[in-house]
Amino acid sequence: MRIGLITPEPGHPLLAAATALLAPGHQVEALNPETVESAPEPLADVYLLKSRTPRALALARSLEHRGVPVVNPAAATALCQDRTAMAERARRAGLPFAGTRTFATLAQLAAGPRLPGPVVVKSRHSRKNDLVALVRHATQLRELADAYPQEPVVVQDFAPNSGWDRKLWAIGDRLFAALRRSELSPEGRGPTVPLPLDSLPPGWPSLVRRVGETFQLDVYGVDIIDTGDGVPLIVDINAFPGIRDQSGAPEALAALAVSRAGQLREGAAVKGRAAKGAAAGAVRHAVLGHF
Template sequence: MRIGLITPEPDHPLLAATAALLTPEHLVETLDPNTVGEVSEPLADVYLLKARTPRALALARDLEQRGAPVVNSAAATALCQDRTAMADLAGRAGLPFAATRTFITLAQLASGPRLPGPVVVKSRHSRRHDLVARIDDDVQLRELAAAHPQEPVVVQEFAPNSGWDHKLWAVGDQLFAALRRSELAREGRGPTLPLAADSLPPGWPALVRLVGKVFELDVYGVDIIDTGDGAPLIVDINAFPGVRGQCGAPEALAALALRPPRVPG
């Protein structure tokens, strides 16, 4: 088989380890969306989309229109970059997703009514180094708005929790998990601690699988906080995250690349 990696970083640990597993018997090619234009025929058997830039999504859409399977699809990847669309789809599907409100700009949010209690303000469009901040009062909000006045944002009520995020990742048929101290914790983001998938509260693995089905994702991450008594609250969903340091993740991604692609819808 020929497997294409759509990424500007083929040395990413997950991709590099996956390529090393595949190359003894298969051809692995890298397509840097920053430099590659139209891909010539014949196309690869499958492409892994580990990039979210407009150029990467345009390249993936072109490949899909020409009949090539892309994991995850360009449409599914783009959906996970829009936190408003993400929350809307999750709500319609009955997923326990954090209630989300959208504001055209942060300046608009700051000029409106006083926010009720602590909230989490996030960039509407998920990207590297985007905005994620806990706001406890109007002073903090005005300071944030002064620094990012034109940033489109979403607002979620802050749910009391332990200060640790459950990072759950699905790679094909495999589920991986870890605990990471939230970047919203007063101590700041802390280390990532390994967590056995079979130690998750009842129903959580099935919830992650349901997210994949609803969002039509094969490689994805689900950020969950435990609001008490094991009740899960989804606060974010990511297409093709790094899944760093998870034993077995490269093997799962290699197996996914070699299996027949999912049929959208």
């Protein structure tokens, strides 16, 4: 199989480890979306989209238009970058997603009515080093607005919790989990601690599956907080996160890539057999028509 990586960082630990597993029997090639506009021929059987820049999404869309599967699809990846659209999709699907309000700019938020209580302010558009801040009073909000006056933002009411996020990841059929101190915690974000799946509250694994189905994602992360007694609240969804230091993650990604590539080849074979059958039928019809 030929497997392509759409990324400027093929040395990322997850990708590098998966590549090492694939290399003995498959050809793996990396495409830097910031330096190439189209994939060279022959095209790979599947492409893994580990980048969210506009150029990466454009490259992924062009490959999809040419009939090549991309994991995750460009549209699904783009949806997870817009926290407003993400929240709307999740709530419509009945997922327990944090209530989310959108403001055109932080300055607009600061100039509006007084906040009813502690809130979490996030950049509307998810990206590296975006804004995520816990705001408890008006003074904090004004200071934030002075620093980022034109930043489009979303606001989520702060849900009291233990200060620890449950990080859940899916790669195909495999699930992984970890515990990490929230970046909103006074102590700051700490190390990520692997979490056994059987320690999760009942229903959480199936909830993660529903997220994947709702957003049409194969490789994704779901940030969940426990609001008490195992009641989950989803606060973020990420397309193709890093999933570092999770035993079995590279193997799961390698297996997913081969599976998706095999589906493309099988689909092409089925179409080829159907075309041959149709052609043979047309010949028989033409021959019989002479009698």
